[in-house]
Amino acid sequence: MELIAETRSVNQILSPNKKYIVPRFQREFSWDDEEIGEFWDDIVQQIRIEDERLVPSEYFIGCIVLVGEESKASYQIVDGQQRLTTLTVLLRCIISRLKELNDDAAANALYANVIEGTDNDGNRYFKLVNETPKPFFQNELQSIEPQHLSKAKTTEERLLQAANTRLKKRIESYKPKGFSDLDAVKAIREQVLNNLKVILVTAKDEDDAYTIFETLNARGISLTSVDLIKNWIFKNYSDKHPHDNAKDVWSQIRHDTAKYSDLETFFRHYWNSRYAFASNDRLYKSFKDQLRRGRISEARDFLLEIRSAASRYRKIGQPTESDWPVQREKVIARSLALINQYRVTQVRPFLLALLEARENKNIGQSDMVAIVQNIEVFHFLFSSLCQERASGLEGTYTRAAKQLYVAGGDKAKVLSAIKILNNALIRKKPNQQKINSALLGLSFSDGNDSNKRLIQTIYRKIEQHLLKTTELIPGSFSIEHVRDQSTGKAWMHKIGNLLPLDESINNRIKAGLSFEQKKIHYTKSKLKVVEHFLSCNLQNTWEEDDSKRWFSEVTTLLIDSTELKQI
Numbered sequence: 001m002e003l004i005a006e007t008r009s010v011n012q013i014l015s016p017n018k019k020y021i022v023p024r025f026q027r028e029f030s031w032d033d034e035e036i037g038e039f040w041d042d043i044v045q046q047i048r049i050e051d052e053r054l055v056p057s058e059y060f061i062g063c064i065v066l067v068g069e070e071s072k073a074s075y076q077i078v079d080g081q082q083r084l085t086t087l088t089v090l091l092r093c094i095i096s097r098l099k100e101l102n103d104d105a106a107a108n109a110l111y112a113n114v115i116e117g118t119d120n121d122g123n124r125y126f127k128l129v130n131e132t133p134k135p136f137f138q139n140e141l142q143s144i145e146p147q148h149l150s151k152a153k154t155t156e157e158r159l160l161q162a163a164n165t166r167l168k169k170r171i172e173s174y175k176p177k178g179f180s181d182l183d184a185v186k187a188i189r190e191q192v193l194n195n196l197k198v199i200l201v202t203a204k205d206e207d208d209a210y211t212i213f214e215t216l217n218a219r220g221i222s223l224t225s226v227d228l229i230k231n232w233i234f235k236n237y238s239d240k241h242p243h244d245n246a247k248d249v250w251s252q253i254r255h256d257t258a259k260y261s262d263l264e265t266f267f268r269h270y271w272n273s274r275y276a277f278a279s280n281d282r283l284y285k286s287f288k289d290q291l292r293r294g295r296i297s298e299a300r301d302f303l304l305e306i307r308s309a310a311s312r313y314r315k316i317g318q319p320t321e322s323d324w325p326v327q328r329e330k331v332i333a334r335s336l337a338l339i340n341q342y343r344v345t346q347v348r349p350f351l352l353a354l355l356e357a358r359e360n361k362n363i364g365q366s367d368m369v370a371i372v373q374n375i376e377v378f379h380f381l382f383s384s385l386c387q388e389r390a391s392g393l394e395g396t397y398t399r400a401a402k403q404l405y406v407a408g409g410d411k412a413k414v415l416s417a418i419k420i421l422n423n424a425l426i427r428k429k430p431n432q433q434k435i436n437s438a439l440l441g442l443s444f445s446d447g448n449d450s451n452k453r454l455i456q457t458i459y460r461k462i463e464q465h466l467l468k469t470t471e472l473i474p475g476s477f478s479i480e481h482v483r484d485q486s487t488g489k490a491w492m493h494k495i496g497n498l499l500p501l502d503e504s505i506n507n508r509i510k511a512g513l514s515f516e517q518k519k520i521h522y523t524k525s526k527l528k529v530v531e532h533f534l535s536c537n538l539q540n541t542w543e544e545d546d547s548k549r550w551f552s553e554v555t556t557l558l559i560d561s562t563e564l565k566q567i
Helices: 010-012 033-044 080-102 103-113 137-140 155-173 181-194 208-217 225-236 247-259 263-274 278-293 299-318 328-339 348-359 367-387 393-407 411-428 432-440 454-468 502-508 515-522 528-536 545-559
Strands: 004-008 019-021 048-050 053-055 060-066 074-079 116-118 124-126 194-202 477-480 498-499
Touching: 004 103, 004 247, 004 528, 010 080, 010 103, 010 181, 010 194, 010 515, 019 299, 033 060, 033 080, 033 263, 053 181, 053 545, 060 080, 074 080, 080 103, 080 137, 080 155, 080 393, 080 432, 103 181, 116 299, 137 155, 137 247, 137 328, 137 411, 181 498, 225 247, 225 278, 225 299, 247 263, 247 299, 263 278, 263 299, 263 348, 263 393, 299 328, 299 348, 328 454, 348 411, 367 393, 367 411, 367 432, 367 454, 393 515, 432 545, 454 477, 454 498, 454 528, 454 545, 477 502
Parallel strands: 019 074, 060 194
Antiparallel strands: 004 194, 048 053, 060 074, 116 124, 477 498
């Protein structure tokens, strides 16, 4: 491998007539306000006041790795695109500030030097070439005058716009005492162009870039496993004619996972569901091992496989009933939504494998519904109500996912894998004592509503159980204090003193009514659980002992309603 490494200033990098191209495998621009702020502070802190002058000083900002040759017209950026993009935005902001201060000559000279170049035929081009945020980046941030033709639509474009706004404000507010605004902005220009220094490393070909990319990761540079795997895909799926399909497919994968997960978490769940269990920091090593063993498809097929998984992952992380048009299966969407409500993600590798098995018709409808419902009920008790430690669960789900994948079209083996998982959940399910203890710890009042959603879920499960059907969904309801909470005793905030009630009915119950008077309002409710409450409480008074009896009844009903089914 032939490498050249040398110290260069920003001016030495950008002033020659060279294009710096962000290649397809690179990550999108991702610097947020904190990183932009730190970058700005690093710049201006190097400018000192000496002898009534603003004096810049040298400052090292890291390593930039390029692929290409000095004799060629362009380089590919392997590492450093975040810094080069930010520097381009910053320099463009300096140009705008020079124009505002009526120094058009300095502004135009800087623009021609570092933002826009001209080839031997007089054709103009931007020195930093990035296809991903096109045309927003080019029209609105690189152009000598914003075109007002493009709006920031993607996350990357919004971050670029935010960086531009923040840097413009920082430049405008940089006002060293005793110096004019023009002196200040020219000092920033001098600091950036000639005193920010980088180690510039260049390699001759893309294979070397791939090796450098991996080596940087091994040295602790912040390249994720997904970056490296994406690099392998793009390197080996290099056909861009008639269209760069790889880039479009990757964008679709990112879009399908963006609203409910980060890309790295999705990819780890996908990987664990199909190949081998790996933590984030060992994911790329696991990928290389599977690649060496010949278990990874060709780059195009591998990419399309990931896209299919991302589509299933969307159904898990953002479920809708339209994903399950068959009436009997709509309960799956509701169960998945509840699993997300409980903030449970360890189960996703298994769910990915399960959805694939269902798509391939390797699992029957009733078994599919049963296992998803059981997983939801288990995590309601285990994760949400009892808040048990989840140690070992991710491994359990991953092993079950691998068993589903290995089973392929063998329906008997698919069912066996599901039964093994189901039995593991039954064994790990919290017992009655733990459930009772967790219920005792719940309370709800006007001053403390942190358990409100959980209590509503408890009563919704009981209502569903009493209705004896999964097709009717209990609607929304408020939580009624049977004995007014205003008296302030602790037992009045507990489950034994709480009852679900339609909000319109609850609003008509005035403070201070006796239990006998309240029961008249309760009879207007259509909820089965309220009907059950009235049948259990024929007395006309309500005291602490009565609330204890109702607590015991609620506990029994909840345990009955959260029984895990055998498969």
